[in-house]
Amino acid sequence: MRRLLVVALFALGVVPAGAAHALPSSPTPRPEGTVAAGFTDSVVTAGVATPTALVAVPDGRVVVLQKTGSVRIIKNGAMLPGAALTRTVCSDSERGMLGVALDPQFSANGLVYLYYTRPSAGAPGGCVNRVSRFVMTGDTISAASEVVLLDNIGSPAGNHNGGDLHVGNDGYLYVAVGDGGCDPRGNSGCAGGNDAAQDRSLLNGKILRIDRFSGAPAPGNPFGGGGTEACATRGNTAATPTTICREIFALGLRNPWRFAFDPNTGGTKFFINDVGQNTREEVNLGVLGANYGWPEREGQCAQGQNPLCPPPAAGLGYTQPLTDYPHNPANGGDYITGGAFVPNGAWGSDFDGGYLFADGDPGKIFFRNAAGNTNYNTPFVSGVGGITDIEFVMEAAGWALYYVNAATSEVRKVTWATSPAASPGALAYDALSPARRAFDSRDAGAATGPLRAGTSRLVNLAAGQGAHRAALVNITFITASSDGFVVAWQPRTSRPPSSNINGQGGQVAANMSVVPIDTDGNVLVFSSVTADVIIDVI
Structure with missing residues (x-):
């Protein structure tokens, strides 16, 4: 050597x-107004029906998912005319083509990871969620290259599928799964009565961590040994065995629609955006073995409550959110969506160490600073109802925040005016x-x-x-x-x-x-x- x-x-x-x-002179804008001072909001491309997610390719391209099953490519600022890949998906309710991630060695191996809902006639609700790996060559993803890593994840009610996935700096694939809307076992209930997130024998309502090549549970996950097994494809139904799933990294989540890793470190740090029921939306720190408390907890409170509220009993072991906000269009929103850490040094110094997170209704992007403070009365961006995901993309002049908006069928970007x-x-x-x-x-x-x-x-x-x-x-x-x-x-x-x-x-x-x-x-x-x-x- x-x-x-x-x-x-x-x-x-x-x-x-x-x-x-x-x-x-470098301005240091602070988040306020429709678009924060010093920033502009512009269209990247329009006519993208029901976009759900996006990911930046290191060479400047952008991969965009459409809910109805297509994977599209933005290249040189324009959407390519044909789909890179199309899969048959269930696209009713909150189902569809939901999440995408690239392998850390994408430029060498072309590996792409997708989370999508597929038809399954015998499953509760007739559809299940799947995570697969594909190979992308040029601007095309080979359908024949599919390798299934996780499958038969319950989607009994059509909603609360989760759907995000990322490769952490530890090299493992992390997957966010919702509670399915109704308990896949059918032994609790639906909505606020669904306890699937606490059922360690189901993959629903969890963050999973697996080997990105084989799909095997990652070493070091919290559950192993006797009474546990790999649950990758066994299904989430009333007949599912009650042995604990080794793929689980953390539990107690309702609908972790999006999560984001911090690119400013070689360590593995990520925040989870979990959609609430009727009262609060929350951002959580990803912690090995954490239990975020759903359905007992919603945000910092017991389900259905708002502050001032007591913390959970210490003996329950629940992890409280980093920040949360009410269902209120004035100083909150209705459903949390995408999240992204700001690349340090990209914008004004006030943004270093910060985290951006979006809400789809009425449509805002909030900013949490390095000290952990969020001013919900002055969002970084407002007036973007329907926003579903956000991602930083390196353009010729520097970093831009891209976002997809299902309400307007657009991909847009927020840029900060820089000079050489x-x-x-x-x-x-x-x-x-x-x-x-x-x-x-x-x-x-x-x-x-x-x-x-x-x-x-x-x-x-x-x-x-x-x-x-x-x-x-x-x-x-x-x-x-x-x-x-x-x-x-x-x-x-x-x-x-x-x-x-x-x-x-x-x-x-x-x-x-x-x-x-x-x-x-x-x-x-x-x-x-x-x-x-x-x-x-x-």
Whole structure:
């Protein structure tokens, strides 16, 4: 095995005496109004009937699902005329083509994961939910490549299917499943009386974690040993065995329609958006073995109650939400939908560490800041009734927030006005000591882990900008399995049109660059493929 020997020397470019090269003034908009100040809302493409979900492809394309069973591709800002894939689905009620995820090594293996509702004549309600893996080549997904990972998940009432899925930084596939609307066993009830989310022998009302290649329960899931088994395809009916399902990661959810992983870390951190019954909508932290309390709990309260309300009894072991809001169009909504973490360094600094989450009626996008506060009276975006999913997409100029709206049959985006970084002018080389390695994704504490394909990371190179305007850095690019590139630039400015380094699959490449830094001494680093990245300041 080859080892890298990298010498870390610290130096920064200094503006010569008498030259005044201040950084461009970067506005720090705060969420308020129809679209927050400094942002614009525009159409990406129209005429997309009943869009349900979307995911960004690292090369700039966007995959969009249609409820009626089609998978569509947006390329160069336009919807391609034909479907990449069409499946026969149940599309009544809340059923249909519901969720999509890409493999971390998508650029090498083309793997796509889909969650959809299929006909099943013998199942309660006549339909079941399935999770399958497919292979995408070019702009087409091969129907013949389907590998079923989970199947026969109950959808007895047609609603509360959940339907989201993502690959975590731990490499496992996470799947959100709703409680089915009515108990698939038929031994409790429907709506608020349905206790399927607490039945550990059913997959309904849970977050599942499985091997993304085989569908086997992930090692380390909370339930294993005697009295448990793999439940991947055994079905959720009255006749289902009562042995506990090993696929369960967390339980006690009503309808976790969407959840999102934080791309700003190599760790596995995610938030779950769970749709409430009649009173409250909630956002939960994804925690191994957590029980979020449905149907006993709805938001921070007992089902059917609003604050002020007592917390759950400690002995019940329920996990309370990070934030929740009432069914009220003035300072809340009616059903929570998509969620996305803001890429650090993309927008104003107020947004770093923040989380955006949408509500479909009356149509808002709320912002939870890094301190955990949400101002429900001033949403980040309003007037987007019918919004079903949101996702950050890297465009030529930088990050844009895409969203799909089933009410208007549109894909739209919210963008922040950025400008290219100001030229630092003539620089003098100022070697500093001691030597310092600024960033190594293989050794980043709790954030250790490669940069995922199509994500960025805010990297600190110095304690502050001071008199310095740029850094001379050596970027080492350790690609996993496919060709790719890295771009580094000044945070909160437009992404440069060229890369800093290109690498071949399975190889190690390094290159020196001069990169402008911001007032905090940071740079923003984007990788087109899943890879480890090292940054040394020279």
